[in-house]
Amino acid sequence: xxxxxxxxxxxxxxxxxxxxxxxxxxxxxxxxxxxxxxxxxxxxxxxxxxxxxxxxxxxxxxxxxxxxxxxxxxxxxxxxxxxxxxxxxxxxxxxxxxxxxxxxxxxxxxxxxxxxxxxxxxxxxxxxxxxxxxxxxxxxxxxxxxxxxxxxxxxxxxxxxxxxxxxxxxxxxxxxxxxxxxxxxxxxxxxxxxxxxxxxxxxxxxxxxxxxxxxxxxxxxxxxxxxxxxxxxxxxx
Amino acid sequence: xxxxxxxxxxxxxxxxxxxxxxxxxxxxxxxxxxxxxxxxxxxxxxxxxxxxxxxxxxxxxxxxxxxxxxxxxxxxxxxxxxxxxxxxxxxxxxxxxxxxxxxxxxxxxxxxxxxxxxxxxxxxxxxxxxxxxxxxxxxxxxxxxxxxxxxxxxxxxxxxxxxxxxxxxxxxxxxxxxxxxxxxxxxxxxxxxxxxxxxxxxxxxxxxxxxxxxxxxxxxxxxxxxxxxxxxxxxxxxxxxxxxxxxxxxxxxxxxxxxxxxxxxxxxxxxxxxxxxxxxxxxxxxxxxxxxxxxxxxxxxxxxxxxxxxxxxxxxxxxxxxxxxxxxxxxxxxxxxxxxxxxxxxxxxxxxxxxxxxxxxxxxxxxxxxxxxxxxxxxxxxxxxxxxxxxxxxxxxxxxxxxxxxxxxxxxxxxxxxxxxxxxxxxxxxxxxxxxxxxxxxxxxxxxxxxxxxxxxxxxxxxxx
Numbered sequence: 001x002x003x004x005x006x007x008x009x010x011x012x013x014x015x016x017x018x019x020x021x022x023x024x025x026x027x028x029x030x031x032x033x034x035x036x037x038x039x040x041x042x043x044x045x046x047x048x049x050x051x052x053x054x055x056x057x058x059x060x061x062x063x064x065x066x067x068x069x070x071x072x073x074x075x076x077x078x079x080x081x082x083x084x085x086x087x088x089x090x091x092x093x094x095x096x097x098x099x100x101x102x103x104x105x106x107x108x109x110x111x112x113x114x115x116x117x118x119x120x121x122x123x124x125x126x127x128x129x130x131x132x133x134x135x136x137x138x139x140x141x142x143x144x145x146x147x148x149x150x151x152x153x154x155x156x157x158x159x160x161x162x163x164x165x166x167x168x169x170x171x172x173x174x175x176x177x178x179x180x181x182x183x184x185x186x187x188x189x190x191x192x193x194x195x196x197x198x199x200x201x202x203x204x205x206x207x208x209x210x211x212x213x214x215x216x217x218x219x220x221x222x223x224x225x226x227x228x229x230x231x232x233x234x235x236x237x
Numbered sequence: 238x239x240x241x242x243x244x245x246x247x248x249x250x251x252x253x254x255x256x257x258x259x260x261x262x263x264x265x266x267x268x269x270x271x272x273x274x275x276x277x278x279x280x281x282x283x284x285x286x287x288x289x290x291x292x293x294x295x296x297x298x299x300x301x302x303x304x305x306x307x308x309x310x311x312x313x314x315x316x317x318x319x320x321x322x323x324x325x326x327x328x329x330x331x332x333x334x335x336x337x338x339x340x341x342x343x344x345x346x347x348x349x350x351x352x353x354x355x356x357x358x359x360x361x362x363x364x365x366x367x368x369x370x371x372x373x374x375x376x377x378x379x380x381x382x383x384x385x386x387x388x389x390x391x392x393x394x395x396x397x398x399x400x401x402x403x404x405x406x407x408x409x410x411x412x413x414x415x416x417x418x419x420x421x422x423x424x425x426x427x428x429x430x431x432x433x434x435x436x437x438x439x440x441x442x443x444x445x446x447x448x449x450x451x452x453x454x455x456x457x458x459x460x461x462x463x464x465x466x467x468x469x470x471x472x473x474x475x476x477x478x479x480x481x482x483x484x485x486x487x488x489x490x491x492x493x494x495x496x497x498x499x500x501x502x503x504x505x506x507x508x509x510x511x512x513x514x515x516x517x518x519x520x521x522x523x524x525x526x527x528x529x530x531x532x533x534x535x536x537x538x539x540x541x542x543x544x545x546x547x548x549x550x551x552x553x554x555x556x557x558x559x560x561x562x563x564x565x566x567x568x569x570x571x572x573x574x575x576x577x578x579x580x581x582x583x584x585x586x587x588x589x590x591x592x593x594x595x596x597x598x599x600x601x602x603x604x605x606x607x608x609x610x611x612x613x614x615x616x617x618x619x620x621x622x623x624x625x626x627x628x629x630x631x632x633x634x635x636x637x638x639x640x641x642x643x644x645x646x647x648x649x650x651x652x653x654x655x656x657x658x659x660x661x662x663x664x665x666x667x668x669x670x671x672x673x674x675x676x677x678x679x680x681x682x683x684x685x686x687x688x689x690x691x692x693x694x695x696x697x698x699x700x701x702x
Contacts, residue, residue, distance in 0.1 A: 017491055017494075017495070019495040019499075020491070020494050020495055020498065023495070023498040023499050023502050024498065026502065027498075027502060061487065088486055088487040088490035088491060088494075089486070089487075090486075090490075091546035091548065092546055092548035092550070092587065092588070092589065093546055093547070093548045096548070108490075109490040109491065109493070109494040110490055110493040110494035110496075110497045110498075110528055111494065111497075111498075112497070112501060113498055113501060113502070114501070160567070162564070176505065177504065177505065177509070179501075179504075179518065179521065179522065179525070181522070181525045189592075198564065198568050201568045202568070224509060224510050224514070225510065225515065226514075226515035226518050226519065227504060227509075227510070227514050227515060227518040228518065
């Protein structure tokens with residue numbers, strides 16, 4: 001992948017629920033981030049002013065100081081540290097309020113931590129003024145984000161809009177298995193159970209388009225039976 | 238259609254007016270008749286007394302003057318005779334009747350109805366005629382007789398004169414009754430209108446009155462009190478429901494975040510493709526299902542509490558429906574897609590809810606389709622608004638589908654429903670979203686084998702490029 005190498009970005013998580021904080025921290029650390037955790041708004045604000053964080057993950061309903069008030073004070077003070085709000089309030093009105101207060105993104109609960117990681121990546125890349133990613137790559141699979149062409153070994157394929165989006169989504173974290181629900185949400189923008197098998201059909205189509213012949217048993221997308229789909233991190237032949 | 242209280246009151250008032258007018262007519266007629274006979278008898282007694290005081294009974298000057306002066310009879314009515322010793326002295330239309338008195342002495346055997354002890358006054362029926370006759374008690378030289386038929390003739394003349402006024406009187410009476418009805422209806426409905434006005438300002442969003450409803454009339458006080466109490470309870474109930482949906486959202490989503498996060502973490506950590514990973518994935522999927530169900534129930538509870546997100550944005554409906562049609566063409570090759578989508582339509586709506594609505598309708602049309610069936614997707618302008626229509630052939634359509642499809646947890650044919658995922662909330666959620674957007678949703682079964690769902694969006698919420 002063309003992701004620029006970042007020197008262990010430092011993230012502050014302000015979240016009063018210890019169990020949420022626990023798995024978010026674990027996941028972010030696995031993805032290579034340094035994470036500090038604060039449990040209330042006042043100490044969160046104090047630490048933001050004291051330390052130089054690359055990004056803040058902020059819950060809204062916090063003890064002592066509400067997440068939105070914290071954000072307001074932060075922005076009024078001229079602090080531009082990117083902030084992603086994590087909130088159980090999912091209405092458009094709540095999200096707009098978050099953005100009005102100066103949030104960079106808004107993650108409604110319950111969220112997929114992979115989606116959170118992807119958002120963090122994008123925001124940090126934007127912060128670093130990194131040039132936009134042109135191509136996503138694994139060992140033998142390449143996806144050109146400009147021409148929207150996929151290449152598997154020597155095999156080129158033109159993908160439909162939905163197939164392209166699905167492959168792009170899976171290639172953001174090669175090796176990670178995404179469930180149908182996650183794919184529907186991120187590729188189809190469907191935030192509810194549509195009770196259809198479009199994901200499976202779409203994956204089959206990508207596989208067919210990238211197939212090197214009738215005897216080719218290797219495909220860039222692996223179906224992990226009963227689990228979901230993933231793009232292999234280091235693909236075989 | 239409900240009956241109109243105004244109309245009912247009008248008819249009651251008109252009926253009562255008619256009853257009063259008619260009763261008054263017949264009662265007055267009866268009383269007038271009684272009074273006329275009393276007057277007649279008084280006059281007859283006065284005349285007989287005047288005649289008895291005559292010094293010269295042969296000239297009968299005073300007697301005749303009394304007959305003309307006091308007597309009710311005149312040349313218009315006729316029917317009275319003054320007799321002296323069996324001879325007619327004066328008469329109004331009767332000449333030979335004095336003989337009757339001498340030839341029928343049984344006249345004076347009738348009951349005396351005179352109020353003067355000196356005068357004898359009786360009524361006697363003779364040959365289809367009723368006679369009223371008077372004389373001085375013990376002196377029958379002066380006798381006075383009157384025919385009842387003549388009196389009746391006079392009265393009939395009066396009633397006829399009165400009835401001749403009816404064509405003029407009835408319109409006046411009708412107009413007066415109308416005015417009276419209008420005034421009465423207004424007086425009766427005014428307090429109710431005042432209540433209605435106060436209650437019209439109420440809505441689930443504003444269930445609390447700025448000040449309690451006041452009654453002008455004490456008769457309405459218990460009614461108003463009940464209303465005010467009811468409103469207080471309603472307001473408390475709405476407040477509780479709103480608080481519940483807000484609290485439930487937070488209280489449910491937090492543990493769901495933990496559950497989902499930890500489950501996904503476990504799935505990722507388990508050996509790839511292992512039975513442990515499959516089991517964990519199954520568990521994570523069930524958590525997702527649980528999240529989906531709770532979101533649906535939460536949406537319904539917010540709809541019940543009228544606490545749905547009221548943010549509106551412009552959403553390109555034509556584009557979305559075209560995507561659905563293309564997707565069904567692409568991913569459901571066994572189905573024939575019949576598409577008719579008006580271009581450039583934008584709907585001012587809550588995008589998330591509207592998308593869920595359209596997608597639910599679309600998913601149902603796919604789920605309940607026949608193998609190798611067809612799917613009709615259309616978006617057309619009609620007189621009543623913009624019509625979104627999904628149509629599909631189906632099997633085993635329940636007879637009560639049209640009426641019950643929007644009921645919560647309704648799953649139609651149970652045997653078939655088991656093979657199709659879902660909990661029977663999809664269409665009830667659609668209905669709530671539709672009501673929230675002030676649209677209309679109708680499900681029709683056509684030709685016993687086709688189901689059509691029609692969503693009508695009012696023109697005011699639609700923009701066309």
